[in-house]
Amino acid sequence: MDYQNVLNESIISVKPSGIRKFFDIAAEMDNVISLSVGEPDFKTPWHVRQEGINSLRMGKTWYTPNKGLTVLREEITKYYDRRFHLKYDSKSQVLVTVGGSEAIDLAIRCLAGVGDEVIIPQPSFVCYEPLTQMAGATPVLMSTKVENEFRIVPEDLEKCITDKTKVLILPYPNNPTGAIMEREDLEKIAEIIKKHNIIVISDEIYAELTYTDNKHISIASIDGMYERTVVINGFSKCYAMTGWRLGYALGPEEIISQMTKLHQFCIMSAPTTAQYAAIEALKNGDEDIEDMKNEYEMRKHFIVGSFEKLGLKCFVPKGAFYCFPCIKTTGLSSEEFCTRLIKEKHVAVVPGNAFGQSGEGFIRVSYCNSLANISEAIKRIEQFLTEIKNGN
Amino acid sequence: MNSLLKLLSENSSYTTSELALILNEPEDYIKAQIREYEDKGIIRGYKAIVNWQELDEDMVSAIIEVKVTPERETGFDRIAEEISNFDEVKTVNLIAGQYDLLLVVSGKTMNDVASFVSKKLSPIDNVLDCQTNFILRNYKEGGVKMVDSIEQKDKRSFVL
Numbered sequence: 225m226d227y228q229n230v231l232n233e234s235i236i237s238v239k240p241s242g243i244r245k246f247f248d249i250a251a252e253m254d255n256v257i258s259l260s261v262g263e264p265d266f267k268t269p270w271h272v273r274q275e276g277i278n279s280l281r282m283g284k285t286w287y288t289p290n291k292g293l294t295v296l297r298e299e300i301t302k303y304y305d306r307r308f309h310l311k312y313d314s315k316s317q318v319l320v321t322v323g324g325s326e327a328i329d330l331a332i333r334c335l336a337g338v339g340d341e342v343i344i345p346q347p348s349f350v351c352y353e354p355l356t357q358m359a360g361a362t363p364v365l366m367s368t369k370v371e372n373e374f375r376i377v378p379e380d381l382e383k384c385i386t387d388k389t390k391v392l393i394l395p396y397p398n399n400p401t402g403a404i405m406e407r408e409d410l411e412k413i414a415e416i417i418k419k420h421n422i423i424v425i426s427d428e429i430y431a432e433l434t435y436t437d438n439k440h441i442s443i444a445s446i447d448g449m450y451e452r453t454v455v456i457n458g459f460s461k462c463y464a465m466t467g468w469r470l471g472y473a474l475g476p477e478e479i480i481s482q483m484t485k486l487h488q489f490c491i492m493s494a495p496t497t498a499q500y501a502a503i504e505a506l507k508n509g510d511e512d513i514e515d516m517k518n519e520y521e522m523r524k525h526f527i528v529g530s531f532e533k534l535g536l537k538c539f540v541p542k543g544a545f546y547c548f549p550c551i552k553t554t555g556l557s558s559e560e561f562c563t564r565l566i567k568e569k570h571v572a573v574v575p576g577n578a579f580g581q582s583g584e585g586f587i588r589v590s591y592c593n594s595l596a597n598i599s600e601a602i603k604r605i606e607q608f609l610t611e612i613k614n615g616n
Numbered sequence: 617m618n619s620l621l622k623l624l625s626e627n628s629s630y631t632t633s634e635l636a637l638i639l640n641e642p643e644d645y646i647k648a649q650i651r652e653y654e655d656k657g658i659i660r661g662y663k664a665i666v667n668w669q670e671l672d673e674d675m676v677s678a679i680i681e682v683k684v685t686p687e688r689e690t691g692f693d694r695i696a697e698e699i700s701n702f703d704e705v706k707t708v709n710l711i712a713g714q715y716d717l718l719l720v721v722s723g724k725t726m727n728d729v730a731s732f733v734s735k736k737l738s739p740i741d742n743v744l745d746c747q748t749n750f751i752l753r754n755y756k757e758g759g760v761k762m763v764d765s766i767e768q769k770d771k772r773s774f775v776l
Contacts, residue, residue: 247774263772522619522638529637572774595627599634 238354243578246562250572257593257601260572262399262546264464265592266519269512272463272505279500286496290488292320292472293499299506300472307510308431308442310455316477319484320494324429324458324471329355330483331425331454331473332391336361340390345376346580347548348395349427361390367582370539370550374403378412385416391423394443397430400579400588401548402524402541404434407441414446423479424453429471430544432462432513435521440543444474451476454483459498461545462513463505468498520545523591523598530602531589534609545592548576552585554612561587568611569604620649621658626759628662665760669753676750677706677722678729681715682737683745692716695742704732715747726750 228236243260250256267273291297297314304310312318321327328351336342338360344352345366356363366384368374381392396405405413417424424443431440444453458471473483505512524541531538531549538549551561558575566572573590576583591598619639623630632650636643653659668675684695692710696717700708707720723729733746754762 251774258772258774261772261774263775265770265772267767522623525640526634526637529640595634595638 234358234360238357241350241578243350243574246566246572246574249563249566253566253570256566256570256572257597257604258572259589259591259593259598259601260574261590261592263466263592264461264516264545265594266464266516268463268465268468268501269505269509271508272465272501272512275504276468276497276501279497284496284500288320288493288496288499290493291318291484292494293503296320296499296503296506299503300474303506304455304457304474308440308445310442310445310450310474312474313477317474317480319473319480319487320499321458321471321473321487322491322494323460323469324427324456325351326487326491327456327458327471327473327483328352328425328427330486331456331475331479332356332361333359333486334479334482335423335425335454336390339388341386341388342391342393343381343384343389343422344393345395347374347398347400347576347583347586348393348579349399350579352393352395362388364389365580367580368401368403369582370586373539373542374398374401374548375405375409376413377409378416381413381416385420385422389420389422391425392417394424394426396426396428397434397440397543399430399544400546400574400576400583400586401539402544402546403539404436404440404543405443406436406438407446410441410443410446410449414443414449417452418448422452424449425456426453427456429456429458429461431457433517433520433545434543435517435524436542454479459502459505462516463502463509464512464516465498465502465505468495468501470494470498470502520591523593523595526595527589527591527598527602530598534602534606536609545590547589547591548583548586549589550586554609556612558584558587565605565608569608571601571604571608620646621653624650624659624662665758667754667757667762669762674724675722676724676726676729677720677754678751679749680719680721680733680737681711681747681749682717682719682743683714684716685742685744686716687742695740698740699737702732702736704728704736715745 297318300318301312301314304312332355336359340361341364342356342361343364343366345368353363364384366380368376426443428442434440442455444450444455454473454475456473459465528538528540528547536549536551538547541547558577562573562575574588576586576588632643632646635646686692687694696708699705704721704723705719706722709718711718721729721732733748737746756762
């Protein structure tokens with residue numbers, strides 16, 4: 225059968241993720257130190273796992289309400305108020321989803337359709353562009369630059385706006401650069417966003433991993449932005465709960481209700497066991513967040529300092545758990561660098577251009593690994609750099 | 617908690633240059649801090665946490681609860697020091713509860729430990745009573761798990 229004729233052309237035309245190729249090589253090798261995955265090395269805190277187990281023991285194995293358990297939605301709103309000073313109504317402004325990823329998909333599909341434009345800053349997580357395409361809308365890619373600390377600056381944003389612009393994706397703290405948007409950065413772009421009547425999808429999945437003295441600021445807390453922002457967050461990164469697949473969206477009732485409708489038809493409800501565990505995480509997990517963040521911060525210092533010592537310039541990340549050193553001085557492209565590094569030294573990192581063309585010349589290095597493994601990886605990278613220099 | 621001491625208490629084999637990077641401080645400052653902690657007796661030593669169970673060597677340990685009569689002037693301190701002086705005694709703590717001191721004592725055989733109790737510990741003045749609990753298996757020591765975890769090791773998939 226000619227499957228090209230069978231399959232949906234608009235799906236076939238979506239480019240596969242650039243990261244896949246390196247993961248396939250890495251998966252075949254032994255003795256690989258992986259600094260490539262965007263997933264905490266920590267296990268879910270034990271008290272949270274216990275609540276999941278307990279819910280199973282008690283026979284709580286049915287669907288939950290489409291929006292998510294009432295108690296969970298209440299705890300999410302309390303959490304967002306406690307940690308980020310944003311108030312939402314748990315009955316009408318919260319939707320519990322299968323990871324933050326589903327919430328991103330729903331938000332894009334509910335806001336942008338054929339003929340609409342979605343502005344996507346890059347480098348950024350790989351899903352926004354294909355999800356926009358699959359919604360039938362047009363992605364407008366906006367490069368952020370290292371000299372601006374990978375933040376969105378008003379001039380660049382203005383240039384991307386047309387009368388078709390519907391949505392701006394705001395992926396901060398940023399994967400892969402570790403950049404954040406501080407209050408004054410947000411205030412500057414908020415003026416433009418309001419002027420052009422744009423809706424923001426603020427992907428705040430790394431919000432808890434912000435290393436500046438000020439905590440993460442959500443754009444929804446900026447004057448006049450609350451009613452035009454959909455906040456996306458989840459449990460994967462801050463509570464080390466990736467495998468539980470649980471996230472959520474917060475926003476205006478009118479948008480959340482449409483997202484809920486879509487979610488109801490394609491998902492029904494997020495995993496029940498995960499929802500019970502998540503209630504425990506929100507109620508008693510603030511300390512776990514701090515402990516893991518402190519550990520990440522030490523690793524961040526170590527890895528950034530090590531790259532500087534090796535002579536690779538590295539923007540000091542202010543959030544998330546990645547650093548994004550520049551490898552242009554090696555004379556290799558990002559892909560060459562990463563392919564040779566995995567093959568010759570068995571260290572897996574991701575080429576920066578997997579996160580958008582503006583990531584070329586950089587590599588994404590995750591510090592979701594023990595200090596011992598990171599230290600070993602740095603030694604191998606040092607050997608690799610020496611060999612490149614000597615023309616091997 | 618003091619980050620430098622916390623790191624060293626978890627892994628004393630960090631080099632000062634590694635510690636300087638992790639804590640984002642100059643290496644000279646780290647060296648000076650460590651020297652100061654050593655001088656003040658805050659850092660008392662550096663040693664490996666050995667899982668003796670993995671070796672074929674004979675080794676038996678017991679937790680011994682000891683009831684003593686505190687002494688005028690020195691309270692429990694003199695007796696505790698006298699007990700600490702024995703090489704067989706690895707740990708000595710003053711505790712609240714039915715007993716006063718809690719020891720960890722090691723020897724090659726159960727007989728060694730038993731004879732330590734009867735010949736060396738019990739005869740000490742003001743030692744009233746001992747309760748010996750032999751350790752059958754050591755699961756965690758100094759914050760480190762001493763048996764391989766039954767939980768899954770790092771098996772993170774290569775995903776986006």
